[in-house]
Amino acid sequence: MEQTIGFIGAGAMGGALIAGLVKSGLVSPEKIFAYDICLERLENLKKDYGIRVVANAQSLVEKAGIVILAVKPQNLPEAVQGLNFKPSHLIISIAAGISLKQLMSWLGEELAIIRAVPNTPALVGEGITVLAANPVVTPEQRERALTIFGSVGRALMLPEEQLNAVTGLSGSGPAYAYLMIEALADGGVRCGLPRDVAVQLAAQTLLGAARMVLLTGEHPAVLKDRVTSPGGTTIAGLEVLERRAVRGALMEAVKAGAERARALSEEQA
Numbered sequence: 542m543e544q545t546i547g548f549i550g551a552g553a554m555g556g557a558l559i560a561g562l563v564k565s566g567l568v569s570p571e572k573i574f575a576y577d578i579c580l581e582r583l584e585n586l587k588k589d590y591g592i593r594v595v596a597n598a599q600s601l602v603e604k605a606g607i608v609i610l611a612v613k614p615q616n617l618p619e620a621v622q623g624l625n626f627k628p629s630h631l632i633i634s635i636a637a638g639i640s641l642k643q644l645m646s647w648l649g650e651e652l653a654i655i656r657a658v659p660n661t662p663a664l665v666g667e668g669i670t671v672l673a674a675n676p677v678v679t680p681e682q683r684e685r686a687l688t689i690f691g692s693v694g695r696a697l698m699l700p701e702e703q704l705n706a707v708t709g710l711s712g713s714g715p716a717y718a719y720l721m722i723e724a725l726a727d728g729g730v731r732c733g734l735p736r737d738v739a740v741q742l743a744a745q746t747l748l749g750a751a752r753m754v755l756l757t758g759e760h761p762a763v764l765k766d767r768v769t770s771p772g773g774t775t776i777a778g779l780e781v782l783e784r785r786a787v788r789g790a791l792m793e794a795v796k797a798g799a800e801r802a803r804a805l806s807e808e809q810a
């Protein structure tokens with residue numbers, strides 16, 4: 542890919558995208574630029590991935606054709622203040638909750654802006670990113686953004702109204718999956734398994750189950766039923782999960798994340 546990509550903010554998510562992009566081979570490291578107020582983070586990314594780092598955000602804007610805004614929503618207005626973007630730029634914000642309308646009012650109504658919700662498994666090429674574009678973005682720019690995020694996992698476009706829900710589900714979701722892996726592994730340890738074996742079993746079980754859903758296209762309930770032998774072990778475990786309302790808890794977690802995304806937007810209004 543000929544285009545240069547710059548990151549303003551290179552923390553957990555920006556860093557995961559940089560690592561995933563370099564590993565994907567879609568963009569060569571010398572075409573990736575990063576700026577962050579944390580110099581140590583920049584130096585580590587330069588050392589680990591061979592990307593270029595710059596001393597300030599305006600210098601990054603001058604070097605990169607695509608600029609990814611990857612600071613916390615609370616830091617975004619300050620991070621973009623005074624930056625001079627050109628009409629040729631494609632700006633992609635990953636800040637949770639921050640709307641295209643807010644971005645256009647801070648950056649310029651005439652600029653091509655995309656709002657994206659990625660997730661950290663992008664680091665290993667297994668992310669999923671949902672994007673929404675403002676009317677200035679051309680079909681070619683949409684394709685370019687889909688290609689970039691598609692190189693580190695799956696990528697799709699959805700109407701912007703759905704992006705807070707996406708944030709609550711796939712944006713925050715890896716944390717819920719890690720919590721489940723940790724808890725399942727604790728269960729294994731409680732039953733006498735060594736910790737490292739228990740973590741491996743828990744992680745591969747979630748990975749395998751997720752692949753089954755994606756590759757077979759079967760409803761998760763059908764796949765669940767195939768694990769559940771009459772009078773067997775699984776139904777005994779499922780009964781506990783249902784009694785403890787795990788389904789309701791997961792639904793409420795997604796809803797709480799979506800509501801928090803909406804609140805983050807209002808806090809920056």
Ligand SMILES: NC(=O)C1=CN([C@@H]2O[C@H](COP(=O)(O)OP(=O)(O)OC[C@H]3O[C@@H](n4cnc5c(N)ncnc54)[C@H](OP(=O)(O)O)[C@@H]3O)[C@@H](O)[C@H]2O)C=CC1
Nearest residue numbers: 550552553554555577578611612613614616620635636637
């Ligand atoms: N983490 C995730 O899984 C996901 C995050 N997001 C979004 O991505 C964005 C980044 O999140 P995350 O990576 O977790 O956050 P981090 O805090 O890990 O990364 C943000 C980085 O930006 C730096 N920073 C703060 N202010 C500025 C500034 N003015 N100019 C340049 N850099 C600055 C921070 O430095 P310092 O730490 O010193 O403040 C930090 O290094 C957020 O908007 C979040 O909503 C979206 C989807 C998933």
Ligand SMILES: O=C(O)[C@@H]1CCC=N1
Nearest residue numbers: 637708711712713714
């Ligand atoms: O926790 C957060 O606010 C960010 C957005 C989605 C995942 N992490």
